[in-house]
Amino acid sequence: MDVHIEHLCKAYDGRPVLENVSFTAAAGRVTCIMAPSGRGKTTLLRILLGLERADSGTVILPEHCRWSAVFQEDRLLEHLDAMGNLRFVLGGALDGAAAGRLLAELGLGDTAGKPVREFSGGMKRRLALARALLAPFDLLALDEPFTGLDEDNRDRAWRCVLDRTAGRTVLLVSHELPPAGEVDLVRL
DSSP, rough: OEEEEEEEEEEETTTTEEEEEEEETTTTEEEEEEETTSSSHEEEEEEETSSOOOOOOEEOOOTTTTTTEEEEOOOOTTSSSSHHHHHHHHHOOHHHHHHHHHHHHHTTTTTOOOOOGGGGHHHHHHHHHHHHHHHOSEEEEEEEETOOOOHHHHHHHHHHHHHTTTTTTTEESSSOOOOOOOOEEOOO
């Protein structure tokens, strides 16, 4: 599912954040959108997700596409454990065995019963990633998904993303290139 962005513009209080942004995120590929802070990366994802409107330009998305996302904020329920957070969001779509395997791959296999408020920042980030990867989706938006992760956990999380998104379109917003793997690079 290709995503086409054509001449996208957005300003806040007269200050341009996105100026004439155009690119295509190719189907089945990871597109890494890189720029310094304040250059509109998160705004671009929010527009694609339908959470904000562009001032001008066009976004062409596949019809009936399903998004999953990791936002800059983890947006977790602090009083629930990892599986409880997944169950709350995924409901009947949660495959407990698959969730357990993914949590183990992300280094969260030994957190059963531990409330998220006791997780480190990196553990919360990996749980937010697990939630996005377990949801049914066609397109995945990742806003700085590796923030707060040490090198080993960043590599582990990146492998999980690559393994679980094969054949699907991924938009990754970052200040830096992902740990490994081929990506299409867009600089704002």
